[in-house]
Amino acid sequence: HKDLEFILQKNEETRPLWEGVLLSNDEYCGDSGKLPPNVTMLVDESKGTGVLSEAWPTPPDGYNIGYAGGIGPANIKDVLEKVLEAGNGREVWVDMESSLRSSKNGTDVFDLDKCYECIDAICSAEQFAHPEFLR
Numbered sequence: 001h002k003d004l005e006f007i008l009q010k011n012e013e014t015r016p017l018w019e020g021v022l023l024s025n026d027e028y029c030g031d032s033g034k035l036p037p038n039v040t041m042l043v044d045e046s047k048g049t050g051v052l053s054e055a056w057p058t059p060p061d062g063y064n065i066g067y068a069g070g071i072g073p074a075n076i077k078d079v080l081e082k083v084l085e086a087g088n089g090r091e092v093w094v095d096m097e098s099s100l101r102s103s104k105n106g107t108d109v110f111d112l113d114k115c116y117e118c119i120d121a122i123c124s125a126e127q128f129a130h131p132e133f134l135r
Contacts, residue, residue, distance in 0.1 A: 002038060009048075010041040010065070022062070034062035042095055044068035050098045052079075056086040064091050072099025073117035077125045084127070 008018045018041060025032040035041070043065050045053055052070030056079075059065045067083045071094050083092050096118070102111040116134065123130040 002036075004038060006039045007042050007066070008035075008039060010043050011045050011047050013047060039063070041065045042068055044095070046070060056083045058086050058088055059090045059092065064093075066093040066095055068095035070099070071096050073114050073121065074099075076118045077121040080122060080125065080127055 008014065008021065010018050021029050021035065021039065023032055024030075030036045041063060043053075043057060044067070045051075046069035048068075050070050052075065053067070056067055057065075067079075067086075071079050076094070076096075079094065083094060086092070100111055100114045100118075101108055102114065103109075104111070119131070119134060122128055
């Protein structure tokens with residue numbers, strides 16, 4: 001559906017799905033070799049296990065990509081430098097989930113303090129200006 005945004009995880013296990021979309025040439029998937037405007041790829045060779053990638057591929061010509069796998073507050077500054085370099089001026093994004101979670105009072109929670117750590121690291125690397133509302 002054109003009003004929904006989709007993210008396809010790109011790894012060897014999901015190859016039949018993303019390759020099928022890329023090889024299609026119809027009203028739903030668009031031109032062969034490209035993704036529809038409401039679809040992007042998430043490169044995560046760790047397949048959601050949180051293992052840091054050893055390589056950050058350059059986005060293909062037909063679509064933008066995001067990166068995941070072991071990215072968190074402790075390494076976001078270094079990872080961001082590498083993915084921006086791999087992106088070579090293209091729009092890229094990163095995905096973090098497990099590294100932004102903590103156990104508080106015996107409950108698994110999304111930890112805003114860890115989010116703020118990431119924001120501080122990114123801003124200290126002078127990649128982005130620090131948001132005024134977080135100063």
